Amino acid sequence: DVKVTQSSRYLVKRTGEKVFLECVQDMDHENMFWYRQDPGLGLRLIYFSYDVKMKEKGDIPEGYSVSREKKERFSLILESASTNQTSMYLCASRSSGTGLPLHFGNGTRLTVT
Amino acid sequence: EDQVTQSPEALRLQEGESSSLNCSYTVSGLRGLFWYRQDPGKGPEFLFTLYSAGEEKEKERLKATLTKKESFLHITAPKPEDSATYLCAVADDMRFGAGTRLTVKP
Numbered sequence A: 001d002v003k004v005t006q007s008s009r010y011l012v013k014r015t016g017e018k019v020f021l022e023c024v025q026d027m028d029h030e031n032m033f034w035y036r037q038d039p040g041l042g043l044r045l046i047y048f049s050y051d052v053k054m055k056e057k058g059d060i061p062e063g064y065s066v067s068r069e070k071k072e073r074f075s076l077i078l079e080s081a082s083t084n085q086t087s088m089y090l091c092a093s094r095s096s097g098t099g100l101p102l103h104f105g106n107g108t109r110l111t112v113t
Numbered sequence B: 001e002d003q004v005t006q007s008p009e010a011l012r013l014q015e016g017e018s019s020s021l022n023c024s025y026t027v028s029g030l031r032g033l034f035w036y037r038q039d040p041g042k043g044p045e046f047l048f049t050l051y052s053a054g055e056e057k058e059k060e061r062l063k064a065t066l067t068k069k070e071s072f073l074h075i076t077a078p079k080p081e082d083s084a085t086y087l088c089a090v091a092d093d094m095r096f097g098a099g100t101r102l103t104v105k106p
Helices: none
Strands: A004-006 A010-013 A019-025 A031-038 A042-049 A064-070 A073-078 A087-094 A108-112 B003-007 B010-014 B019-026 B033-038 B045-050 B056-059 B062-066 B070-075 B084-090 B100-105
Touching: A004 A087, A010 A019, A019 A031, A019 A087, A019 A108, A031 A064, A031 A073, A042 A064, A042 A073, A042 B084, A073 A087, B003 B084, B010 B019, B019 B033, B019 B084, B033 B062, B033 B070, B045 B056, B045 B062, B070 B084
Parallel strands: A010 A108, B010 B100
Antiparallel strands: A004 A019, A019 A073, A031 A042, A031 A087, A064 A073, A087 A108, B003 B019, B019 B070, B033 B045, B033 B084, B056 B062, B062 B070, B084 B100
């Protein structure tokens, strides 16, 4: 079974802090994704990566950056956290190739005060 | 831009009361449509992939179908443990609908 592990289940940070959300997958997947999930808005794609050191902007990249130095690890960085970044953050991975599903971690609930 | 719309936003059923959830999409060249189940506080769990119009997939009380413009998730004789949010998404940009929150009362 694919396992996607997000390092924290809950995080509380202050406005202006730099925040790192870590995600590790154990199935040698090429593609990795970061989403945020808000009530009524569903999942929105922040960034994704097709391979090591590659990154692409999703629908809502503003205020975020990412890092993928190793294949199994994909980090989401909030450069200067703001209250409107309070959300559930979900990491996912999949193999490369057309029409393959995502495998998700259990999420990090981030609160910015 | 690809669009994925799910309806209804929320659905309350009595145990045993069958119903359907809808996922409509506008994509150029569908490469796959996915259904996921999400329990509170957890990440989405993959259920089905459908690739072409007319295709059907089944798992226990769930059956997913696909046409050229929409997909349905049929729930037959649901049980309280089927309560969850059901999400659909389209490949390959993995754009998701907002989900349907299903509650099944005993």
